[in-house]
Structure formats: structure tokens, C-alpha cells
Amino acid sequence: MIFGRFPLAEAGGAILAHTLKAGDRTLKKGRALGPDDLTALAAAGIAEVVAARLEPGDLGEDEAATRIAEAFATPHVRATRAATGRVNLIAETAGVLAVDVARLDRLNRIDEAVTVATLPPFAQVAAGEMLATIKIIPFAAPATAVDRAVASAREGGPLLSLHPFMPRPVGLVLTRLPGMKESILDGTEAVTRARVSALGATLLPPRRVGHTEAEVAAGLRALASEGARILLVSGASAVVDRRDVCPAGIVAAGGRIEHFGMPVDPGNLLCLGRIGDIPAVVLPGCARSPKLNGFDWVLQRLMADLPVGREEIMAMGAGGLLKEIETRPLPRAQAAEAEPRRQRRRIGAIVLAAGRSSRMGPRNKLLIPDRSGVPMVARVVDAVLASPARPVVVVTGHASEEVRAALAGRAVRFAHNTEHAQGLSSSLRTGLDALGEEADAALVCLGDMPLVGSDLIGRLIAAYDPDEGRAIVVPTFGGRHGNPVLWDRRFFAEMRAITGDVGARHLIGAHAEAVHEVPVEDDSAIRDFDTPEQVEAAPELFGDRP
Structure with a gap:
């Protein structure tokens, strides 16, 4: 691509680099200059323009973006029509986004003209939400670079995929200690029901039991027999070891503990187990709050049929500091005003x-x-x-x-x-x-x-x-x-x-x-x-x- 200043006599067909006012006409950047445009510019006393001209082997920005977007084709994701060298990928349903980060990095290193930006891996998304944007930076990209980007996006399966939430029954066991108020259990049940419902699932009638291994096991077995496909345990006391009461209840119900703890805060004290093919999760204490925490990440993946085990949990540390996340999406001006809220609790x-x-x-x-x-x-x-x-x-x-x-x-x-x-x-x-x-x-x-x-x-x-x-x-x-x-x-x-x-x-x-x-x-x-x-x-x- 040739970029620079062109006399009007040589600017026909060139792509305007900056918006210009020519009399009563506004010529926007990215416009291919035609004869009428050149006449208007001359009449306005403009003798030259800053523009780009494609060379052999170049693809225009819209064509290049469209070709790369086609290579990202995957179920539940649609591509918008290219405009100004950009194609957006949109979710057609709610779910969890999976991204092959290593391949994405390789694609973005191919050529500075080709860029692909996505939401963070394993982000929860709603229908209609943008998942990624493909942007050609200048007005054209080398065809060879586009071909390599297409190959990178296609090799080894989808580089980006959307995993819809699959409705299913969820069981909840709540344990109580002597003197514990029922209102506490009511609050935990309500928060959990809201979490589960937001992902399209149904919470079965919860089981309230004593804080003992045997009673937790009995509650889990009963919920499994009622059809629960995910089992949750909220203990009256926070779990501090994989052999504590609630994890031991999973084992007593015929299950096993796969992992205890996670590098996400809040959410450190989550315990993941399985009874047969049914995931069983002991909730961290922060799950009593509706605020985002590590349990949300685990539940979202379970509901989307994505693998969740020791390796997946231990890979959640990057981005796992969630305590102040409510301030991060704010525009800069609002974020500055919110800065005092980011300090330690008073x-x-x-x-x-x-x-x-x-x-x-x-x-x-x-x-x-x-x-x-x-x-x-x-x-x-x-x-x-x-x-x-x-x-x-x-x-x-x-x-x-x-x-x-x-x-x-x-x-x-x-x-x-x-x-x-x-x-x-x-x-x-x-x-x-x-x-x-x-x-x-x-x-x-x-x-x-x-x-x-x-x-x-x-x-x-x-x-x-x-x-x-x-x-x-x-x-x-x-x-x-x-x-x-x-x-x-x-x-x-x-x-x-x-x-x-x-x-x-x-x-x-x-x-x-x-x-x-x-x-x-x-x-x-x-x-x-x-x-x-x-x-x-x-x-x-x-x-x-x-």
C-alpha cells in the first residue's frame, strides 16, 4: 500500500486518509475518491490530499476483515457486515466464551495490519453481546498476511467458541449449627437460586441438614436421586480442609474430592468434588453474597459443559483478583470519582x-x-x-x-x-x-x-x-x-x-x-x-x- 500526499491529478481512486470539507460537501476518511470528489476539492482550493493507494497483492480493509471473520465461523456466533475494516462477532445465545489464547497471540503477530481482539477467555456473555472484533488497521492488508491469519484461525478447530448454558436441575444442601438462625439459610438459598436461575437452570427444593458428615451425605444422595445434575453444599462453617465436614460428606455419599482451594479472591475456600458423573461443589463463604466470586466462574463453566477440574481451577489466577472489580468497567472520569471506594475497608x-x-x-x-x-x-x-x-x-x-x-x-x-x-x-x-x-x-x-x-x-x-x-x-x-x-x-x-x-x-x-x-x-x-x-x-x- 502506498501512503502519502497525492496531487489531485494523481488522486483518482485513492482512499482518503482524513476527512475533508470541500465546499458544502464533507468527504470522510476511507472514501475512494471519484471524479466528482476531485472536482469539489479543486473548487475548494485544495491542491493535494493525504491518501492511500492499494498495490498489487493488497486486499481492501473490508474484504480482508470479512475473509478473516469467515475463518472464525462457529456455532452460536454471527459476524456483522464489514465497515471501515471492522467485523464484529456477536453471541447468538447466552453462554461462556472459550478462546485459544496461544493461537490468538500467534495470529496477532502475523502482521501489524491484522488485529483480532476478544473478550477475556471464559467470560460469561449474554445473547447479542460482542465477543470479538476483527480490525484491519490501515486501509488495506497484504493478501499473504490475510491468508496466514485465515489459516491460523482455522487450524486445530475454532479459535473462538461459544458454549451455551444448558438448563439442568441443581441441588443445594445447607448445613446448620445449633442456634443458627433460619434467616441465614433463607438468604443463602435466595442468593443461590438467583445465581442458578440467571444461568437458565432450576434449583431443586434445598435440603437443610445438621453440620455433620452423615447428614450432608444423606442430603446429597437424596438430591441426586431427584435428578440433580450439579450438587452444591453451603456449610454453616467455612471449609478449611479437604477432610472437613462438607467435603467428607461428599466422600461419604460415594464421591471423591478433586481439588480444594482456588487462586481467586474472593473464593479461595472452594472445594470441588464429584459423585459419579455429577459435579459436587462446597461453596466458599463469599457465595452467600451476590457479588462476583470464584464460585461464579466454576458454576458458569459447569453450566456450559466446559471442563472444570484441578488444572482448570489452578489456571484461574491471572485475573482472579475480583475484590475491586466493580470499579474497573467505569469510564475514566467516573473511575477517578470512585477511587476512594477502592481503598481498604475502613x-x-x-x-x-x-x-x-x-x-x-x-x-x-x-x-x-x-x-x-x-x-x-x-x-x-x-x-x-x-x-x-x-x-x-x-x-x-x-x-x-x-x-x-x-x-x-x-x-x-x-x-x-x-x-x-x-x-x-x-x-x-x-x-x-x-x-x-x-x-x-x-x-x-x-x-x-x-x-x-x-x-x-x-x-x-x-x-x-x-x-x-x-x-x-x-x-x-x-x-x-x-x-x-x-x-x-x-x-x-x-x-x-x-x-x-x-x-x-x-x-x-x-x-x-x-x-x-x-x-x-x-x-x-x-x-x-x-x-x-x-x-x-x-x-x-x-x-x-x-
Whole structure:
């Protein structure tokens, strides 16, 4: 192809490179210039044009794009008519797109004139959605390059294929633990039904069973006998090993476990098994949410009859970071405005320091200095300030001025509880009110637990992930739950409703499915100081100053 400036006398039949205004006529780029066009240009005082002229062995852009598109022909995909060197490939049905990436890369390396762009491999698509676009970059391409692109697109079967969703019955087993609310199971069932229905399938009446291997197995066998062609298990507690209760239930039902875990986040804790020829999937905790997660990718492929096994799952890591995907498709201007949403979840901290310390006698335990002279409440606050939690709210009540003085100069927000005599619940409510809308979660700390260090607080914050089902994070020592506890915002209303001299600990049992335990190596998370005897029993902390 010859490209450059042409005098009007030599421009007949050339392809205009840039749109021109010629009197009352607009000649758009890509137009083959005819006699009338040249006359209009001359009348407008234009003596030459920037244009392209095809040489022997060149194919015009539309012809080249059409020939390559024909080589992509495959069921359920149609090609648009070529225009300006472009042909789009359109889905005729909903399904999953498969792309031979290695062959596509080879095709795109043939010649800079020939380009093919597709959606990501294994993308879920709707009918009418564009799957790929074939674009000839200049106004023509060498015929030899087009021939090579056609051969590459045809060798070894379709380079691109659309796999329709195949309607089928899906079975769901939901396990429950004692005290677990049925509303939790109702929510999981509703989200799963919506997922399955969106892919054209039908959810059979779910089985709600106890969180035991035998009951999971019985539920799976019953659903298989009812015709389920995909089996799902949503456990009351997140699966942490391929030998855990729900995977063991698949094995007890006569199945096998093919793979545990996946390099997709959220969705890491997915477990894939099979009972005979029926896929059986233990859902990660994030599948309780309608947000995109790794289970969606597995379910889509299963519904489209695409292979899903160990190798396929372990190949999902590239592009598998889904946590912030909701911001990615935004236009640039909107994406800039959405940037604050891309930051880490906002975790605030509440330090409860309003109690009367009545069991300590005349002393206020929160003001007792350690061996370095630092008051107990200040040690607690310093540990919180050394963590990512912000803001840090200190709830005062009894001896408010003394507590404030002990924390002078520290970057905390004080919230005075005028009803502190009513007990712990009123201080918790005061702290939550002080956080307001600034936090997605709250770390609730007790002012009389000075052995809790910033390392433990950091571990609790790092473990928090409501998308993975870790919405309440609690430290444990020797099988006992300790403090502090990190609570997702969705529990704030229930925490505010508590009355009396109690905290929110009973909500841990009520929401067992949302609890994530962080084991600790010492008793710091369960050790508080309420009496003089407890203080005397910790000379390493409260002994005489060296």
C-alpha cells in the first residue's frame, strides 16, 4: 500500500486518509475518491490530499476483515457486515466464551495490519453481546498476511467458541449449627437460586441438614436421586480442609474430592468434588453474597459443559483478583470519582473505658501504671494506635477526666457515656454512635486488657473479610473466645439493641456462620485485670519499676 500526499491529478481512486470539507460537501476518511470528489476539492482550493493507494497483492480493509471473520465461523456466533475494516462477532445465545489464547497471540503477530481482539477467555456473555472484533488497521492488508491469519484461525478447530448454558436441575444442601438462625439459610438459598436461575437452570427444593458428615451425605444422595445434575453444599462453617465436614460428606455419599482451594479472591475456600458423573461443589463463604466470586466462574463453566477440574481451577489466577472489580468497567472520569471506594475497608476501633472498676477497691484499674509508668488504659490504646484501625474512639464514663488525662496527646476521639451506670451495653452503643458512618467494621477493645499487643490486633484486622464469610473475627486460646472482637457493620444494629451490663458476645453464637477464629499462642486475649489479686499475679507487668 502506498501512503502519502497525492496531487489531485494523481488522486483518482485513492482512499482518503482524513476527512475533508470541500465546499458544502464533507468527504470522510476511507472514501475512494471519484471524479466528482476531485472536482469539489479543486473548487475548494485544495491542491493535494493525504491518501492511500492499494498495490498489487493488497486486499481492501473490508474484504480482508470479512475473509478473516469467515475463518472464525462457529456455532452460536454471527459476524456483522464489514465497515471501515471492522467485523464484529456477536453471541447468538447466552453462554461462556472459550478462546485459544496461544493461537490468538500467534495470529496477532502475523502482521501489524491484522488485529483480532476478544473478550477475556471464559467470560460469561449474554445473547447479542460482542465477543470479538476483527480490525484491519490501515486501509488495506497484504493478501499473504490475510491468508496466514485465515489459516491460523482455522487450524486445530475454532479459535473462538461459544458454549451455551444448558438448563439442568441443581441441588443445594445447607448445613446448620445449633442456634443458627433460619434467616441465614433463607438468604443463602435466595442468593443461590438467583445465581442458578440467571444461568437458565432450576434449583431443586434445598435440603437443610445438621453440620455433620452423615447428614450432608444423606442430603446429597437424596438430591441426586431427584435428578440433580450439579450438587452444591453451603456449610454453616467455612471449609478449611479437604477432610472437613462438607467435603467428607461428599466422600461419604460415594464421591471423591478433586481439588480444594482456588487462586481467586474472593473464593479461595472452594472445594470441588464429584459423585459419579455429577459435579459436587462446597461453596466458599463469599457465595452467600451476590457479588462476583470464584464460585461464579466454576458454576458458569459447569453450566456450559466446559471442563472444570484441578488444572482448570489452578489456571484461574491471572485475573482472579475480583475484590475491586466493580470499579474497573467505569469510564475514566467516573473511575477517578470512585477511587476512594477502592481503598481498604475502613475499620474503626472502640476502647471501652467507662466502668467503675468496683472490684479493684479504691483504685481505678484503668489508671494503674505498668513497670514503665504507663497507665493500663494507655497501654491498650497504644496497641490499637499501632494498628491500621482508625478512628480510635475511647468511651469514657466513670473518672472521665482522669482517663482523658492518662491519654493526653494521643490521637483518639473521646465519647462520653452519660449512662455508663447502666452497664457495658450502653458504652458499646456510645462507641458505635461515635463511629457513625466512618467505619465498615468495628474492633471492640476492653480497656483492662493491657497484654493484647498490636500484633494480635493486626492479625484480627488482616483476617477480616466479609466476602469470604469472615465478618466476625475473634481470637481464641485453649478453645476459649477472647478479646478484642472485630465486628462487621451489618451487626451494628443488633449490638445497639443490647441492654444491661453485657457486651455482644452472645451474638458470636447467634451468627456462627460469620465467625472466624484466630488462634493465639498465649493467654493475652483472655486475660483481664478486675481485682487486686489479678494485678499482683502479673509482676512482669505491674511489678516495681526496675
